[in-house]
Amino acid sequence: MKTGIYITNTERSTGRSIVSLGILKLLLSKVSKVGYFRPIINDYPMGKRDNHIETMLSYFNLDMEYKDAYGFTMSQVVKYKNLGQEARLIDQIIGKYKELEERFDVVLVEGSDFDGKGVAIEFDLNVEIAKNLSIPTILISSSHDKEMKDAVANLDLAVKTYAENDVLIQAVFMNRVPENDMDEMRKELLQVIPKETYIEIIPEVKGLGSPTVREIVEELDGVVLYGEKLLCRQVDRYSVGAMQLRNFLDRLTENTLVITPGDRSEIILGALQANVSTNYPSIAGIIVTGGMRPEEQILKLIDGLSSIVPIIMVEDATFITAQKISNVKPQIRPGITRKLDLSISTFEKYVDAEHLIDKFRSFKTDVVTPHMFQYNLVAKAKAKKKHVVLPEGTDPRVLLAATSLVDQNVVDVTLLGKREDILIQASKVGVKINGNIKIIDPAKSENYEDYWKTYHELRKHKNIPEEMAKEALLDVSYFGTMMVYKGHADGMVSGAAHTTAHTIIPALQFIKTRPGVSTVSSCFFMCLDDHVSVMGDCAVNVSPNADQLAEIAISSAESAKAFGIDPKVALLSYSSGTSGSGVEVDKVKAATEKAISLRPDLKIEGPIQYDAAVDPKVGKSKMPNSEVAGQATVLIFPDLNTGNNTYKAIQRETGALAIGPMLQGLNKPVNDLSRGCTVEDIFNTVVITAIQAQEDF
Known part of the structure; x- marks a missing residue:
């Protein structure tokens, strides 16, 4: 069966890539054809591509083009929103996803990044996409830099918001949790997350939370002076070399990125020597600031060293450079196989893969x-x-x-x-x-x-x-x-x-009219927020008699079936079952009996009130043994006055889309x-x- 899985997050920097990479590898172990799709990506300069897409396509060798793997850029989304054309945007996203669904056994869909110009609208946008794709949804959150109670409350609120919009989250991941807090975090989540939702906790993994030198170089638009092949080094912290060398050396730790003006040759040489010394930790690299290339004698000395680290020159002053580096967020990128492999191994270590797959298989909506x-x-x-x-x-x-x-x-x-x-x-x-x-x-x-x-x-x-x-x-x-x-x-x-x-x-x-049909009638497809109801007759027959009403009910049921709606037919009246009497109730009662006798294969109930027909609680209370009460999909009105006014009232008051009338018979x-x-x-x-x-x- 063609299907998809939607992965989205509650905010930026949740560690979503661990889950995306892990699930994509898991899917490839189960089926042969897996696609990847991002409905919304950030805007990039000409010639630059989305890292997530590039990584997924290249690392897993997916059989698809880059252009097919995304829907819209965030600037396009903002433009649609400003023009009041959000509905058109969603329609086109559905269309792009469905094209991939036809080509692949499973499509992994990844939500937006909560980064850039669309941050204010991204959460609601991801909810809307999840709802309209109607595929199993996984929600990713993070406890990084949060108190446990705040992290739990944040995820709980997100899950409830999705549920209020008819999206039942199949699985939640709380990422970047301190290892000592994992058991306690699970206990807290079990108290608030619905019991049918799969919960997984993944700890903070140091190697994944740190950027590489290459990411920093790209952010700073730096010039690589040395170590072009070593840019994949991990940066766990940075340190500004603005003090005397003896004091600076005491502040070095493993994988430190040294930031110093280009004329501080003693800091540059001291850092390089510390890197090769067994008495000091290895550093990640050196950033020389102010657009100052080290003196020729220093460069000559560096050229003669047997072991060096990346040395990058930037135009910005030291303080501004340090600020920019502090804002660099680590990403999964093509070619950085160490991070990719670590992400997947982390997923496999902490996630019950088979249980998760079972959740996807059992998904119904x-x-x-x-x-x-x-x-x-x-x-x-x-x-x-x-x-x-x-x-x-x-x-x-x-x-x-x-x-x-x-x-x-x-x-x-x-x-x-x-x-x-x-x-x-x-x-x-x-x-x-x-x-x-x-x-x-x-x-x-x-x-x-x-x-x-x-x-x-x-x-x-x-x-x-x-x-x-x-x-x-x-x-x-x-x-x-x-x-x-x-x-x-x-x-x-x-x-x-x-x-x-x-x-x-x-x-x-x-x-x-068609053979066996004597009454031409009409129906509307009333597209409500989370389901479609068939309503008849709202346009043709002013005051149908019992026989005509029965025929309208059967025709409307056939229309529902033809358009993929399971027909559960409710013939509406101002009373339910045997609770009332009168000419109009008797007409509906007779119509119901006639419809059932003509089509015993259909689920038909009447007379029944509107609330008992569509509200499960009211339906169970008023007609507990009915197969239709509370879950009617075909609503038959007793006359044109009632039907026409009701459908228009629903359409105007709820904003529902009414398609029709469609003539039947x-x-x-x-x-x-x-x-x-x-x-x-x-x-x-x-x-x-x-x-x-x-x-x-």
């Missing part, structure tokens, strides 16, 4: 976000591309949606209307109609005569004269519907500038838009129309 649902719809439409006709070719919203659909290769599109009028409107809204979008003027169409004659034949039992048939087929709604009837298009979407009746009547006249798909629809509404309705037109619908 019912969370379906609006972004996920939309992505899945588009992917399904693309898989078997269909042709949709849009009669309202001059409407600016239709033009914008049509070009977007074609640019993304979702469907083939035909616009109806006069070519010159459509091109003028397209120019006004800034879109270009190219050869990928077909334009048909009904009056000039080569099919016009065939269409009106077919209509006349189909309606002759209604004594429709030829002139009326000719006039009807000049109407874009009739012409578009006839294209669908004839198989010249797979579906039609209209209603942005026409009434519902104008869209539906032609379909009822000659496309007609016709032989071929024709769907109606609201005259207040947005470009996104048109886009989504065309997508669901294309899916309806697919053979496996």
Whole structure:
């Protein structure tokens, strides 16, 4: 099964690389094809690449290109946010991840670094990405430079924040813990972290918490005078050589980086001699400051030494140099195999790998976000591309949606209307109609005569004269519907500038209903924060009787199933079970009985109140033996007044995305838009129309 693992952290410098490297090696021992993806990376100067990506691709020899391993830079993220286009950003991240998911058995996803211009938004952004990818999530934190209680509280708050956003953390790692505190740290975490969450403690590893000389050189933009091949040396501390040599030597410790002005030759030579002496510790290197190269005699002396360390010259003064070095954060980099090997061996030493893998294997989630649902719809439409006709070719919203659909290769599109009028409107809204979008003027169409004659034949039992048939087929709604009837298009979407009746009547006249269906109805896909509900009928039938309501329930259940939603059908009323009575309750009760008799394979409950249908606690209280109460995914309203107002109230008050209405019961798909629809509404309705037109619908 294609899947992924998301690793993110609570703050910067948590030691996340230990976990990422360890898990990637672990995955490669279980499956053959592993991918790597970073949704957000920092901004880098031209020609410089992200260290995490470079390291993972090169060290593990992953079969993928650098450009495919990340989504966006942080500056791009900030730009999207400033433009109010966060939703578009998430959609594109999902799309990039899904492309990798298709190519690999498992994709390891790594969150952002909490570094640079996006720090203020990164935590929320990582939560949003985790939620929308809906894959097992690992949260990394650190106790470095913190009191234990503060470190525990920080991780506890992060886990709860993710949970509040419907992300259940599968595993937490507390890194950089003093070795003597590891047992106590585990006890503290067990008291606050949910028991089903895997907890691991990794101690502070000195070799991983220290930068290399190379990292410092890059940060300082220094010039390497000596020791180019020794830049991988570890720097555990630095010491400024501004005192007399005898006092300075007493301050040297193992892996010290010496910082001194370039004219302090006695410090430079003393440090080099101390490095080779058995009486003093080895140093990591020497930084000479102020842009002062040591004197020629000193350089000549150094050239003659049999053993040296890296010597770097920088332009900054000594104090500024020391400040910059103190801010250098160690990173995992390509080619520094000592650190990479140490990271992996540390992971393997402290982590129960098999237990962790079992957590990933057992991961299940019912969370379906609006972004996920939309992505899945588009992917399904693309898989078997269909042709949709849009009669309202001059409407600016239709033009914008049509070009977007074609640019993304979702469907083939035909616009109806006069070519010159459509091109003028397209120019006004800034879109270009190219050869990928077909334009048909009904009056000039080569099919016009065939269409009106077919209509006349189909309606002759209604004594429709030829002139009326000719006039009807000049109407874009009739012409578009006839294209669908004839198989010249797979579906039609209209209603942005026409009434519902104008869209539906032609379909009822000659496309007609599917076998066994007598009631054309509609449903909406209500995309709430963490799930999608199907709601019907909210657009067509004003006051359906019990038989019609039963048919609406069955049609809506079939629609849910076709779009990947497990149908649990609730026929709504103002009372639950046998608690109330009245004409409207009796109607819903009769409809429920009829629906169950027609489709005993479906889970159907009614009459039931809205809260009992969707809230598990209320459902269990009011109808404890029901398979639907508290977990309904298909909500059937007793009349149009209730349905239309309820879906609009939910949409406005919660910000939920409502996709539809989608008409149910016709032989071929024709769907109606609201005259207040947005470009996104048109886009989504065309997508669901294309899916309806697919053979496996």
